[in-house]
Amino acid sequence: MFKLVKNLNYIWNKFRNYNEDFWDVLEEELILSNVSYETTKQLIQNVKDYSFNENVKDMQVIKEKLKSELINILNLDNSNLGKLNFGSDKPSVFLVVGVNGVGKTSSIAKLANMLKNNGKTVLISAADTFRSAAIEQIQYLGDKFKIEVVHHQKNSDPGAVVYDSLEKALAKKNDVVIIDTAGRMQTSSNLIDELKKIVRVIEKKLGRKPDEILLVIDANTGQNAKSQAEVFHDALGVTGIVLTKTDSTSKGGIVITIINDLKIPVKLITFGEKINDISYFNANDFVNALLG
Amino acid sequence: MFEFLNAKFEDIFFKIKNKGKLSPKDLDDTLREIKLALLEADVNFQVVKEFLDNVKQKAIGENILESLTPLQQVVKIVNEEMTKILGQSSNVINFSQRIPTVIMLVGLQGTGKTTAAVKLANLIKSKYSKQVGLIAADIYRPAAILQLIDYSKKINCTVYHEDNNKDPVSIVYNGVDFFRKNSNDVVIIDTAGRLQIDEDMMNEVIAIKNMIKPHQIYLVVDSMMGQEAVNIAKEFNNKLEYDGIILTKLDSDSRGGAALSINYVIKKPIKFVSNGEKIEDFGFFYPDRMASRILGMGDVLSLIEKTEKIIDDKKAKELEERIYKSELNFEDFIDQLKSIKKIGSLDKIISMLPIMGKNKIFKDINVDDKQLDRLEAMINSMTIEERRNPNIINGSRKKRIAEGSGTNVSDVNRLLKQFESTRQLLKQFTGGFGKKGFNFPFLKF
Numbered sequence: 001m002f003k004l005v006k007n008l009n010y011i012w013n014k015f016r017n018y019n020e021d022f023w024d025v026l027e028e029e030l031i032l033s034n035v036s037y038e039t040t041k042q043l044i045q046n047v048k049d050y051s052f053n054e055n056v057k058d059m060q061v062i063k064e065k066l067k068s069e070l071i072n073i074l075n076l077d078n079s080n081l082g083k084l085n086f087g088s089d090k091p092s093v094f095l096v097v098g099v100n101g102v103g104k105t106s107s108i109a110k111l112a113n114m115l116k117n118n119g120k121t122v123l124i125s126a127a128d129t130f131r132s133a134a135i136e137q138i139q140y141l142g143d144k145f146k147i148e149v150v151h152h153q154k155n156s157d158p159g160a161v162v163y164d165s166l167e168k169a170l171a172k173k174n175d176v177v178i179i180d181t182a183g184r185m186q187t188s189s190n191l192i193d194e195l196k197k198i199v200r201v202i203e204k205k206l207g208r209k210p211d212e213i214l215l216v217i218d219a220n221t222g223q224n225a226k227s228q229a230e231v232f233h234d235a236l237g238v239t240g241i242v243l244t245k246t247d248s249t250s251k252g253g254i255v256i257t258i259i260n261d262l263k264i265p266v267k268l269i270t271f272g273e274k275i276n277d278i279s280y281f282n283a284n285d286f287v288n289a290l291l292g
Numbered sequence: 293m294f295e296f297l298n299a300k301f302e303d304i305f306f307k308i309k310n311k312g313k314l315s316p317k318d319l320d321d322t323l324r325e326i327k328l329a330l331l332e333a334d335v336n337f338q339v340v341k342e343f344l345d346n347v348k349q350k351a352i353g354e355n356i357l358e359s360l361t362p363l364q365q366v367v368k369i370v371n372e373e374m375t376k377i378l379g380q381s382s383n384v385i386n387f388s389q390r391i392p393t394v395i396m397l398v399g400l401q402g403t404g405k406t407t408a409a410v411k412l413a414n415l416i417k418s419k420y421s422k423q424v425g426l427i428a429a430d431i432y433r434p435a436a437i438l439q440l441i442d443y444s445k446k447i448n449c450t451v452y453h454e455d456n457n458k459d460p461v462s463i464v465y466n467g468v469d470f471f472r473k474n475s476n477d478v479v480i481i482d483t484a485g486r487l488q489i490d491e492d493m494m495n496e497v498i499a500i501k502n503m504i505k506p507h508q509i510y511l512v513v514d515s516m517m518g519q520e521a522v523n524i525a526k527e528f529n530n531k532l533e534y535d536g537i538i539l540t541k542l543d544s545d546s547r548g549g550a551a552l553s554i555n556y557v558i559k560k561p562i563k564f565v566s567n568g569e570k571i572e573d574f575g576f577f578y579p580d581r582m583a584s585r586i587l588g589m590g591d592v593l594s595l596i597e598k599t600e601k602i603i604d605d606k607k608a609k610e611l612e613e614r615i616y617k618s619e620l621n622f623e624d625f626i627d628q629l630k631s632i633k634k635i636g637s638l639d640k641i642i643s644m645l646p647i648m649g650k651n652k653i654f655k656d657i658n659v660d661d662k663q664l665d666r667l668e669a670m671i672n673s674m675t676i677e678e679r680r681n682p683n684i685i686n687g688s689r690k691k692r693i694a695e696g697s698g699t700n701v702s703d704v705n706r707l708l709k710q711f712e713s714t715r716q717l718l719k720q721f722t723g724g725f726g727k728k729g730f731n732f733p734f735l736k737f
Contacts (some may be wrong), residue, residue: 010465028337037332082414099544101402101514133439140434153443184569185544218402222518223547249520273432284420291627 002038005033005290006250022049023157027068034222041259043069067291073260074283083280085239087211090125091123091169091177093202097195097236098216100183103244105134107142107188107216107270108180110278111242116147120175122193125165127158127198130182138180145275147172158182159201166205172272175192179210192235209237214267216242219252229258240267244282247271253288296547297586300329301370305363322347322366334549336522339377339556346373370416371583376581379555382536382563385416388507390426392471392479396504398497398532399512400524400731401485404540405439406430408512409482411574413540414447415564421478427467428453429460429500430484440482446571450474460484461499462476468504481506488527498531509534513550515541521550522557529558536563539577543567551582622679626671627710669697672709682708 008029015022023044028041047066056062072282078129086092094111098104103170105128124142125148128134135151142149150165162179169177179198184191202210217225232238246252246269266281323344330340347492350369351357359365387393395412397405413424414539426449430436441451445452452467452532464481486493501509511534513521528534539551542565556561562577671679673696678685685693690704697703 016536031331032337032519034334034520037328086343099516100541101401101404131439132442133435136435136438137433159340183461209518210415218516220514220515220520220524222516222521223332224334224516224544228544245401250519251518254518267587 005252005286008291009290012059012063015059018059022059030253032251034251034257035253036226036257036261038231039257040126042152042260043073043256061169063291067287068291070256070287071283073256074266074286076184081105084213086176087208089206089208091166091174092168092212093200093206093210094176094178094212094214095195095202095210095236096179096214096216096242097181097232097238098167098183099185100131101271102183102218103229104128104183104216104218105180106273107137107242107244107278108138108178109147110270110275111268112142112147112176112178113145113275114278115176116145121149121172122176122178123165123169123172123174125177125179126161127161127165127182128158129154129158129161129184130184132184136181152193154215159197162198162201163205166202192231194196195232196235212239213237214240214242215264216244217254217258217267219243219246220249221254223254223257225254226257226261229262233264237285238264240265242266242268242270247277272283297329297333300332301326301586305367308366309363311362314357314366315514316357318362319348319351319357326370330549330552333547333552334518334521336519336553336557338522339553342556343373343377346376350640374552374583374586375580377556378445378582379561380579382561383576384422385576386507387420387422387477390706392468392476393508393669394468394479394481394504395508395510396481396483396500396506397510397512398483398528398534399485399519399540400487400514401433403485403512405485405512405513406436406443406482406541408538408564408574409440409464410443410447410449411566411571412572413444413478413480414464415574416478417449418445423475423476424478424480425471425474425476427464427479428574429464429467429481431458431460431463431486436482436484450476455563460496461503465498466503488524494531499656501532508536510536510538511560512538512540513554515550515551515565516544517540517608519549522553525554525558525560529560534560536561538562538564538566542564543569543573548582548586555579573614587588592609620646622671622674622682622711623676626668626679666703668695670694670699670704673697682719683713 006029011022011025011029014025026042027044030043031037043066046069046142050056050065053060056065067240084092084094085259096104096108108124112124113124124138124147126135126138128138129152132154135154139149139151150168152159152161152164158181165177165179168174181195181198182191199210199213202208203269213236215229215232217228221228222292229238229241241255241258241264243252243266258264259266268278269281270278304322308314308322311318314322316602326347327340327344331337333344348374349370351366354365354369356362356365356369378521390554392525395410397409399405409426413426416422417424426440426444428437428440428451432441437451437453437455441453444451450471452463454463454466457463460483467481468479481504483497484493486497488494508530511523511525511528511532517524525629537554537560538593539562551562554560562579563578564574670693673693674685678693685704685708690701694701694704
């Protein structure tokens, strides 16, 4: 199911018997898949140590060890994985953030539609008041899939949009509010301030933090994805990642690095242009795609 | 962009800085570290391998192990190879004999095509005084057409669009026709984002190409892209044979791997780079300057050029001289503050300055453009004499300045202190290559 990563079985076909060169080939492939050098080194060292200490030269056993190392990284805290936290009070609030062009707005439409199909009443808050036509884009999607969108004028205060959205959701007893925010470079401190303000508005209105702060990352992104995650995480405390465009790359190894280094779970992946091209992330499937 | 590589190279070079001679092991270690730095910066694996082979061969060829100044030699070789990889500079646009010159932009979703289309239109308009029209051929993404219309309002360009036509090929055909009849010089086509593996969508853009025969096709590439960038560029080239690359989002802290890989593998030049949210944040790509920036030699040239666009030639010359001579006073300072605002955010300006100090210092600085407004207010509250000779500012003058600018005396004190440090700092900058660990006090609020 995952095209996100290239299947590495060919390495095992090449190295049917143990050979020191195996480690170099594996290292090269992992780096090529955008796993960071640090993570690659750490992964390989763990498996290598195991092989050395236990004197294991059976390639299949080595593979199983690598698999379990990967699943260890990816599973993090099992309870958080592939699940959204809806909290105990209505409405659940999901704040969606990310840099430009990663597919925030499309992901929100997909997520809203998925939740709607699961019987939830969803409201989208169009708090990207910055990009030209961002409001129109989400409105169009809302109309098309019959999901209510609360919006103001372009360049209006995003905090005010969020405030209104929450008022409305409380009045109508909506289950979920999903907030679309402006995509700007993580290096822009204005954006981070704007997002912090949105969080404050939510806290003031509901007396709690958003139930999820979801960072959207384009699966094509290289090592910069880690820096994106770091900045947003430091400022806001990201609770989960939405990985988009997974149909367009076989080099989504950055996922491993982000989870390993920052301990943020990947919650959702999107994989196409259709509204239903979204699903929860499953670590076992991911590892099987890589080494299955 | 490139801060990451810049910092890495600085560390690498620093290690061999004081070596009188390089041992073979030193050379191997250095090469290995360069390899890791490049890989961590998303440079394509194949490119890294060839780059290292070339550097190694040159190093041996030039007898680097015998050299008494190995650092200079290594830097020189790496710089040459880096420039080679980044490709030839091609800072001209070929306009066709008959109008209109048709330029088509293609690329994946979310790379910034629409924004790049408007910025390119603006560049052509302002630099070549041509009349530019835009065609909205993205009929798929909701509100994409509206985005183009809305954004291009800022530069007064006509956007051709057909809201009920679902056939991009005919929209483009009609659009080019429309602009030809209106005697526009240049037409830029903004196409829908597409995956290189989506056959229907690729066929659509091929059909547009065959029908219109654009004079130039540019692939728009997100600079944050990882190892996949080269494959995507390759696939698009196989199907479309584009003429060059537009590299976007250079204002992110992207590590620049795509820039270092695509040209080398595909042999198509990076033509333009886009590096900010403002319409002016767009220009030609200069490989040699980029190489220097990566290796920490700074990019004062780009900075000066950028400034020139904003202020007139004479002022630019003056500024250039003053930067070099460090003869600032508050009058220049306010002039420059105004120009700086026009150039863009402070982050961007910093990134152009030659920095051989620890880049980590800059990471911790919160560069807030609003502070500039306060500085401006304070300087505006000074008399001309005070601006020219800040040394005369005593207690009562400070009080007056604070009151006039709505700040307090401690703010004024800080400004004076920072101003002095800035003067010192500029002296260091112009001292050039090799300075370690200095500070940027002017920005520490």
